[in-house]
Amino acid sequence: MNERLQKLAFSPLLVVVYAILLLPVVIVVLTSLTVNQAPTIPSDGVSLEWYVSLFQNSQMISAITTSTIVGICAALLAGTMGTITAFGFVRSEIPYKESLATVMLLPLMISPVIVGLALLRFGSQVGIPTGYVQIILGHAVLTFPFVFLIVRARLLTFDDRLEAASRTLGANSLETVCNVTLPILAPSIVAGMVIAFVFSFGEFTATQFLVSPETTTVPVIIYTQIQTGLSPEISALATVLVALALVAGALGDRIQ
Amino acid sequence: MRTITVSSAALPRPVRRFVSPRVLIGIGLLWLSVFFVVPVVYLLFESLNFGDGSLLANYEQALQAVYRQALYRTFGYALLTTVLTLLLGYLTAYYIAFKSSRPFLLLTLVLLPLWVAIIIRFFGVRLFFLSSGPVQQLFGTDFGIMNSRNGVILGLMSALLPFAVLPIYNSLQSIDDELIHASRTLGAGQFQTLRSVIFPLSLSGVIAATLFVFILAAGSFLAPAIMGGPSNFMMANVIEEAQSYSVSLAAAMAVVFTGSLLIVIGAFNHVANVSEVLGDL
Amino acid sequence: MLEVHGLTKAYGSLVAVDDLSFKIEQGEFATLLGPSGCGKSTTLHTIAGLRAATEGSVSLRGEDVTNVPTDERNIGFVFQHSALFPHMTALENITYGLEMQGFEGRDHDEQAQRFLEMVQLGDHGDHKPTELSGGQQRRLSLARALAYEPDILLLDEPLTGLDRVLREDMRNEIKQIQREVDVTTLHVTHDQAEALSMSDRVIVMNDGQKEQEGSPKELYRAPDTEFVAEFVGKSTKFTGTATAPSSSGDGQVLATDTAAVSVGDRRIEFADTDDSVDEQVSLYVRPEQIDIRKTGQQTGTANAFEATVAHIEYLGHRNEIEATLEDGTTVTAYADATIDLELGEAITIEFDPSDVIVL
Numbered sequence: 001m002n003e004r005l006q007k008l009a010f011s012p013l014l015v016v017v018y019a020i021l022l023l024p025v026v027i028v029v030l031t032s033l034t035v036n037q038a039p040t041i042p043s044d045g046v047s048l049e050w051y052v053s054l055f056q057n058s059q060m061i062s063a064i065t066t067s068t069i070v071g072i073c074a075a076l077l078a079g080t081m082g083t084i085t086a087f088g089f090v091r092s093e094i095p096y097k098e099s100l101a102t103v104m105l106l107p108l109m110i111s112p113v114i115v116g117l118a119l120l121r122f123g124s125q126v127g128i129p130t131g132y133v134q135i136i137l138g139h140a141v142l143t144f145p146f147v148f149l150i151v152r153a154r155l156l157t158f159d160d161r162l163e164a165a166s167r168t169l170g171a172n173s174l175e176t177v178c179n180v181t182l183p184i185l186a187p188s189i190v191a192g193m194v195i196a197f198v199f200s201f202g203e204f205t206a207t208q209f210l211v212s213p214e215t216t217t218v219p220v221i222i223y224t225q226i227q228t229g230l231s232p233e234i235s236a237l238a239t240v241l242v243a244l245a246l247v248a249g250a251l252g253d254r255i256q
Numbered sequence: 257m258r259t260i261t262v263s264s265a266a267l268p269r270p271v272r273r274f275v276s277p278r279v280l281i282g283i284g285l286l287w288l289s290v291f292f293v294v295p296v297v298y299l300l301f302e303s304l305n306f307g308d309g310s311l312l313a314n315y316e317q318a319l320q321a322v323y324r325q326a327l328y329r330t331f332g333y334a335l336l337t338t339v340l341t342l343l344l345g346y347l348t349a350y351y352i353a354f355k356s357s358r359p360f361l362l363l364t365l366v367l368l369p370l371w372v373a374i375i376i377r378f379f380g381v382r383l384f385f386l387s388s389g390p391v392q393q394l395f396g397t398d399f400g401i402m403n404s405r406n407g408v409i410l411g412l413m414s415a416l417l418p419f420a421v422l423p424i425y426n427s428l429q430s431i432d433d434e435l436i437h438a439s440r441t442l443g444a445g446q447f448q449t450l451r452s453v454i455f456p457l458s459l460s461g462v463i464a465a466t467l468f469v470f471i472l473a474a475g476s477f478l479a480p481a482i483m484g485g486p487s488n489f490m491m492a493n494v495i496e497e498a499q500s501y502s503v504s505l506a507a508a509m510a511v512v513f514t515g516s517l518l519i520v521i522g523a524f525n526h527v528a529n530v531s532e533v534l535g536d537l
Numbered sequence: 538m539l540e541v542h543g544l545t546k547a548y549g550s551l552v553a554v555d556d557l558s559f560k561i562e563q564g565e566f567a568t569l570l571g572p573s574g575c576g577k578s579t580t581l582h583t584i585a586g587l588r589a590a591t592e593g594s595v596s597l598r599g600e601d602v603t604n605v606p607t608d609e610r611n612i613g614f615v616f617q618h619s620a621l622f623p624h625m626t627a628l629e630n631i632t633y634g635l636e637m638q639g640f641e642g643r644d645h646d647e648q649a650q651r652f653l654e655m656v657q658l659g660d661h662g663d664h665k666p667t668e669l670s671g672g673q674q675r676r677l678s679l680a681r682a683l684a685y686e687p688d689i690l691l692l693d694e695p696l697t698g699l700d701r702v703l704r705e706d707m708r709n710e711i712k713q714i715q716r717e718v719d720v721t722t723l724h725v726t727h728d729q730a731e732a733l734s735m736s737d738r739v740i741v742m743n744d745g746q747k748e749q750e751g752s753p754k755e756l757y758r759a760p761d762t763e764f765v766a767e768f769v770g771k772s773t774k775f776t777g778t779a780t781a782p783s784s785s786g787d788g789q790v791l792a793t794d795t796a797a798v799s800v801g802d803r804r805i806e807f808a809d810t811d812d813s814v815d816e817q818v819s820l821y822v823r824p825e826q827i828d829i830r831k832t833g834q835q836t837g838t839a840n841a842f843e844a845t846v847a848h849i850e851y852l853g854h855r856n857e858i859e860a861t862l863e864d865g866t867t868v869t870a871y872a873d874a875t876i877d878l879e880l881g882e883a884i885t886i887e888f889d890p891s892d893v894i895v896l
Contacts, residue, residue: 003355006355007355010347010351010355013344013347013348013351014348014351014362016344017344017347017348017417018365020344020410020413020414020417021365021366021368021369021414021417021418022365022368022369023380023384024369024376024377024378024379024380024381024383024384024414025368025369025372025376025377025380026380027380027383027384027389027390028376028379028380028383031383036388038388039383039386039388040388040389040393041389041390081283081284081287081288084280084283084284085280085281085283085284085285085287085288087277087280088277088278088279088280088281088282088283088284089281089284090277091277091280092276092277092278092280092281094278094281100281100285103288103293104284104288106292106293107288107292108471109471109475110296110475110514111474111475111476111477111491111492111495111510111513111514112475112477112492113475113477113492113495113496113510114296114299114475114492114495114510114513114514115292115295115296117299117495117496117499117503117506117507117510118292118295118296118298118299118510119291119295121295121298121299121302121503121507122294122295122298122299123295125298137291140291141288141291141292144287144288148284198371198373201373202372202373202374202375202376203373204373204374204375204477204478205477205478205492208496209499219373219375222375222376222379223375223478223481226379226382226482230386234379235383238373238376238379241372241373241376242372242376245371245372245373246368246371246372248371249368249371432618432620434616434617434618434620435620435622437582437585437587437607437614437616437620438614438616438620438621438622439622439633439637440586440587440606440607440608441585441587441607441608441610441612441613441614441682441691442608442633442634442637442638442681442682442685443608443609443611443634443637443638443639443685444608444633444637445606445608448608448637452633453622456624457622457623457624
């Protein structure tokens, strides 16, 4: 069959796939600009009134602040633990290493409902304070595998000769790690942390168990509003979230 | 970038000596044990009944017909989602890898939604089919999407398509062009080459995609909550509901669900080498 | 058997193959030789139908196949890096081709086994390609391309990445198998030694165009262009303006029919093929045509020059010498291993005017 004809045969499929992938995000952005009281696609004029009301709503502002604090702390924690663990796994030989590496990925595989519930129950049992501490720990656990995987992949392709060169130049192993290895790994670590931040900012399922009234996060507000009645303000809030995530993503991409 | 040179001379000897890779693994294991493994195991402990009646009383309750049905529904929906998502995902990945003149753009568009919180994407799907949304406005019907199984599946497909396209694309991409050429010179047509050479060589990607999509679909809370409604609740929703009145019942259901999921993955591992694919991650 | 006519392949403004034409007869072993990027590989891929020609035609068995898809051309193709299917065993790799080509005549397993044995892999049928050594992989790849008895065998630098000893073994083996199954073969390589040792006929390509076509002997002894003279075999090059055949100055006797060019204050004499007087000419002398003598043993040939040994490469049975003339020209020659030479030693090099290649 002709090459051009084949490409044509694929086009309905591509239209469906990319519509399924992208239109949900597009409609959220569009409905945030509506002049109606319901989140509809603006047909008679656009306005930014929902953004104005969003930023005048103290509950929303406080949720954005909470989500930012949680995201940064969780990303830092996941980044540190993920990097440390990836280092250990690539640079040492221990029995059952492959199985243990799979265990490191479990937080991605077990339903976040179960992770959230488990952390809530265990936390209250051993006295981990609810609110920030529990949410940050939960998000760090959930995003830890991303950093682990990314840093491990980078370490596996790392040119050992660079470290050997550093040693021949008189640096000891710790100096080599700090001056040679870490700077080369830094883009991967940061990229992992950016993903962790974005994931944390949007996480709802596990978070719903861990929030306290003072630490409501953005996704929790969105979820509550979806359940109780829709205001275009939610579209505006979601759009802010999308913009934030895309900026973070572009930054992460540039760094890597 | 300015280079900051770090010297370890200032550090005490013991610090230098004890930072070995094994110690680092130890730190990682300890961290994940304390904040993940132990809490999950604690949930297992909470599912047991130490009061009156049988030790497994909560499990008897968790396996009642109504919850069993939710369990079947969970795996049924997950399977349906996996089949549909993989079908679309494979064709898309195939197109991007072999037919497209703009593979980078198409791949970026697949990746882009991953940056957007999943709750927002489900919200977007819902906005489409609301009574004030474009579909009902245009066609006067939601095509049976709202509060139905189809809505849950559509939402899950939208959320999980990137997890199918990316691993499959990667495995297709790593097939040496020479192998495809070789197949053609040996007399195989395009479809025959796809069947005998390209597909078998992309199996690792298909296995990874199956695993990702199935696990994420089965554990989803938001898709049934936003698109399905109570009659289409999956295990994650049922567990969330139960924990508000009986934590031990919720815990027992969590154990039943995770156990079943492990059995399904184990069975899958029997036909396809999952651990090898996971090791390659 | 194969006829390529006016073949042109352009990638945008870049022309990889430019109006190339040649023919290959039944049973012939022909080689497309040229430096990397000269378009030889593109030509081969176009003959196989793996790339579409921009212009021109390809005929096989007298039929125009320019627009026939690869799988219907009945060709055997051996790829640069073997291109063995990693998910199939050695035997399955071969039967795949037999099935796809719809080979009749013999049971597929039997035919595959026969070809495995031909390439000395008879008991490796159930091995996966990764379990075979580099040389075994190349042989399997050859067997796969030949098993269904294609009309023509196309070899795309099939020895790339093998070490030198293995390459030389494989050359002989490929040549031997090609004779045994008597298949028309078109081979592509950048290695002139490989081309000269294997081929009945060599087509030298440069910049997408054919430079010269001929037997290895013709190319070596009578190159048509400077490119061919320099690319095929080693030589020493002199350039200068040809002067009339005369006995000017030096008191040396010049053979009739010779012209000369000046190198420094020396004259190099050569058999004059046409009237090239006053034209700029390039002269090439092959290393085996040059005699090396220690100074003082001069015999009085027309072209004898003083030189200094600059480099000696010991090849065992003989030595390859690079010597520098007074004007700085580097001469490459072979010296018998029995002659003891040292770096910096003064020697005399001589060659016969009739051995000089004039272009």
